[in-house]
Every structure is written in C-alpha cells, then in structure tokens.
Amino acid sequence: MGEAAPRLRPALVNGQRVHLECPAWCTADHMIESVRFLEDLEHAGEMTDLVIPGxxxxxxxxxxxxxxDPFGDDAATRSPYVVVDDGSEPFVMSPAEAAVFADRLEVFAQQVRGLGRDAQSAI
Structure with a gap:
C-alpha cells in the first residue's frame, strides 16, 4: 500500500489566501494564522504522546x-522529519535518526520494566 497523495489546501501568506500542496499526513490548519513569508509555512502531523502514570x-x-519545512533554507528539513518535543526544546530527526531513537527507546523500556520488577520483588 502506497502513501496517500498530497492535496491542495488553503493557506494564508502575508494575509493572502493561496493554495499549496499539503502532504496527506499534515493536520495543520494553514488558515488559522497568516505567515509573513512562504518560507515560514510548515507542515505538521498529529502528535503522539508519551505519558507517565501518576x-x-x-x-x-x-x-x-x-x-x-518545504520552503525553508535548510535542505534537510524540506523533506519530512520527526520532531520529539519534551516541552523545553524540539529535537528534529531524520527518518534514519528516528529509527535509531526508537531502538534506544525499546532498550530503555526494557530497562524500566526490569527496574519495576526489581522494585516489586523488594517489597
């Protein structure tokens, strides 16, 4: 199954309504706020959260x-990337870097699970 086709969506640029090709994964409403320049327009997908119980x-x-950032100066961010944000600063990763990060998260999850087992056995 292939990726869904991009579609034309309205956006406000310098107060003017324009239509731009928006990737299928983009959930941003580009009409909410006018950007000054086309270079300021960014596509953003839906967030997935990592939460802690308590x-x-x-x-x-x-x-x-x-x-x-399809019109930005940085060629690396014109293509889709993954952003992980902890509330203090966003971390931008290429698809390859996101895969490495996900592998590290899996290792971390196993370590946290082991800590939980150790804590439970010490009760």
Missing amino acids: GPGYRLLAHARLGS
Missing part, C-alpha cells in the same frame, strides 16, 4: 510528530 490522570513526558 497523580490525577497522567503527566506528559514528551510528544512526537511529523513535520516538514
């Missing part, structure tokens, strides 16, 4: 989403 409900540790 307290009332949960606490957000970080979230991740797809992004791209």
Whole structure:
C-alpha cells in the first residue's frame, strides 16, 4: 500500500489566501494564522504522546510528530522529519535518526520494566 497523495489546501501568506500542496499526513490548519513569508509555512502531523502514570490522570513526558519545512533554507528539513518535543526544546530527526531513537527507546523500556520488577520483588 502506497502513501496517500498530497492535496491542495488553503493557506494564508502575508494575509493572502493561496493554495499549496499539503502532504496527506499534515493536520495543520494553514488558515488559522497568516505567515509573513512562504518560507515560514510548515507542515505538521498529529502528535503522539508519551505519558507517565501518576497523580490525577497522567503527566506528559514528551510528544512526537511529523513535520516538514518545504520552503525553508535548510535542505534537510524540506523533506519530512520527526520532531520529539519534551516541552523545553524540539529535537528534529531524520527518518534514519528516528529509527535509531526508537531502538534506544525499546532498550530503555526494557530497562524500566526490569527496574519495576526489581522494585516489586523488594517489597
């Protein structure tokens, strides 16, 4: 199964309505706020959250989403990338870097699971 085709979506650039090709994964409403220059327009996907249980409900540790800056100066961010944001600073990763990060998260998850088992056995 292939990737869904991009579609034309409206956007506000310098107060003017324009139509741009928007990737199928982009959930940003480009009409909410006018950007000054086309170079300021970014595509953003839906966020997925990493939460920690505790307290009332949960606490957000970080979230991740797809992004791209199709008209920006940096060639590396014109193509889709993964953003992980912990609330203090966004970390932008290429698809290859995101795969390495995900591998490290799996190792971390196993280590946290082991710590939980150790804590449970010490009770």
